[in-house]
Amino acid sequence: MLIQYCYESINRSCEKNGWSNSIKIPMYIFMVGTILTTLAGNLAVIISIAHFKQLHTPTNYLILSMSMVDFMLGSLVMPYSMVRSVENCWYFGEIFCKIHTSTDIMLSTSSIFHLSFISVDKYYAVCDPLRYKSRINVYVILMMIFISWVVPAIFAFTMIFCELNIKGAESYFNQVSCFGGCVVFFSQTSGLVSSMLSFYIPGFVMLCIYGKIYVIARTQARSIAANHIHFQITIGTSQNIPRNRERKAAKTLGIIMGVFIICWSPFFFCTAIDGFLRYAIPRIVVDAFVWIGYLNSTFNPMVYAFFYMWFQRALKMILFGKVFQHDSSRTILYSE
Template identity: 45%
Template sequence: FQRNIEILPSSESGTMSNNNGSQPAAVQFCYENTNGSCIKTSYSPGFQVILYLTFGFGALLAVSGNLLVMISILHFKQLHSPANFLIASLACADFLMGATVMPFSMVRSVESCWYFGESFCKFHSSFDGSFCYSSIFHLCFISIDRYIAVTDPLVYPTKFTLSVSGMCIMFSWLLALTFSFSVFYTGVNDDGLEELVSALTCVGGCQIAVNQTWVLIDFLLFLIPTLVMVILYCKIFLVAKHQARKIESMSSKTESSSESYQARVSKRERKAAKTLGIAVAAFLIAWFPYFIETIIDAFLGFITPTYIYEIIVWLCYYNSAMNPLIYAFFYPWFRRAIKLIVTGKVFTGHSSTIDLFSEQIKVLD
C-alpha cells in the first residue's frame, strides 16, 4: 500500500504556496501535463543513486544466489533428496521475488511513482503476496521434514519420500498463488475502503489497500505456519540436545557398527536442522515487522509514514537474498558446488556425479 499520495490536477500551476503566501515551492508530478497525476517525492540525485545501488544489489543477490542453489540441487545427483527439492523450490520462490517483484518495487520506491500501468500494478502485488506465502509454506514443511529426520533418522527415508515432498511443493505453490490472485483480482481486499481508495487513486500510483478482515486473514496465514515452525524447532533443539548427550556417553564405550552409523546420521540431520532453523529465524525477523505494521495500519487508519513502510518492505525483500548466504556459510558442499558452477566445470562429462561431500573434488572427463 503506497502511502501519503497527494493528488493535484497537473493542468494547474506546478507550484504550491505555503500558508503565509510567501515563496512558492515547486511541485513535481509523476506525469507532467496529465490530469489527476500523483505528486512525486523528489530525492537528490546522489541519494537516488545510493538507493538504486542498495535495492539493485538486493535484487541481484536474490536472483544470482537462489539461481546457484537451484542449479546445485538439480544438477548434482548427490543432492537429489526430498528435503533438498523442498529447498530448491523455496529458492525458486526467492528467485522469482528477486527477478519479477524487486526490480519494479525498486523503481517505485526510488521514484515514488508507478510507471508500469494499472494492470501490472495488481499483477505485481499478486506475485509479491504469492512468493511471500509460498516461502512461508515451504519453510513450514521443511521444519516438519527436519523434525522427522532428527527424531527418527533411521526410518526418515521411508516417511518423507519424493512423492510426499512433491505434494508439499505443490500445496505451497497452489495455495499461495490461488489465495493472492483471488484476493486482489476479486477486490475483496478493499471492501469498505472505497472512499479511501477513491481519494488516493491517481495516475502514477499503485495503491493496494487491505481491509481489516483480510489483514487478519493474512496475519493468520503467517502466524499459524510460524507457530508450527517455532514449536517444531524447539522440539528439535531438545531432541538434538538429548542425542548429543547420548552420543557423548557412548563415545567412551565400544560402539557397534549400527550405533556408529546412527550417531553419524543423527549428527548430520541435527546440523541440517540447525542451518534451516537459522533460515527460518531470518525469515521471521524480516517478515514479522511487516505483518505487525499491516495490522496497525488497518486498524489505525494507515498512519505509517511512507519511508518507514519502504524500509519494512525492503527488509522483507532482502530476506530473499539471505538463504543462499546462510547455506554458503554453513554448508561446505554448497560452497564446492558454487565453485564448480562458477568455474564452468559443471559442463564437463559426468560432473553431476561429483562427490560434493568429499574434501577433494575430482571432475571426471
C-alpha cells in the same frame, strides 16, 4: 520546493518523491545490489541441485523449489518495486499493477510456505530418522511443493483481482488513491487474514518445530556424551563432540528463525495493525519493511545452502566452469 507529479498532464496524479540524487542513487545501488545477490545466490542453488545427480533427493527438491520462488521474486517483482520505491510512481499500467501485486504476495507467501515445509522435513529427519524415508518420500515432497505454489497463488490473485483487500475500506482507499500509484492496500480484515496466512501461522509452526528439534538434538547430544564417558581418557577430544554438535544445532536453528523473523515481522506487523490505526503508519515506512522482507529471499540460499559442504563444493565447480566437463554431474560432493 516545486512539487512534481508522476503524470503532469493528468488530474489526481501521484506526487513523485522529491528526493535529491544524493538519496536516490544510494537507494538504487542498494536495491540493485540486493536484486543481483538474490538472483546469483538462488541461481547457484538451482544449478547445483539440478546438475549434480547426488543432490537429487526429496529434501533438495524442496530447497530447489524454494530457490526457484526466490529467484522469480528477484527477477519478476523486485525490479519494478525498486522503481516504485525510489520514484513513488508506477509507470507500468493499472493491470500490470494488479499482476505485480498479486505475484509479489504469491511469491513472498510461497517462500514462507517452503520454509515451513523445510522445517517439517528437518523435524522428521532429526526426530524420527528410522522412518524418515518412508514418511518423507518424493510424493510427500511434491505435495508440499504443490501446496506451497498453488495455495499462495489462489489466495493472492483472488484477493487482488476481486479487490477483497480493500473490501470494507473502499471510501478511504478512494480518497488516498491517485493515478500513477501502485500501493499494496489492505483493509482491517484483509490485512489481518493476509498476515495470519502468510506469516503468523507458518511462523508459529516453524517456531514450534524448530524448538522441538533443538530439544531433541540436545537430548541426543547429551546421550552421546554419556556413552562416551569411558573413552575420555584414551580419546581426549571425544567429550567435546556432542557439545560442539549441540552448539552447532542451536546456532543453525537460531539463524534460521532469526533471519525469518527479523526480515518479515516488521512488514506483517504493520499490515495487521495499520487498518486499525486508520493507516497512520507512513507509506515510506511500510515500503522500507517490504524491502526488509525481500531480504529473506536474499538470505535463504545463504542460510539453507551455504551451511552445507556440498553446496560449497558445487559452487566452486560452477565458478570454475567444471560443471561443463564430461560426467561432472556424477561428481561425489559428500560422503554418505
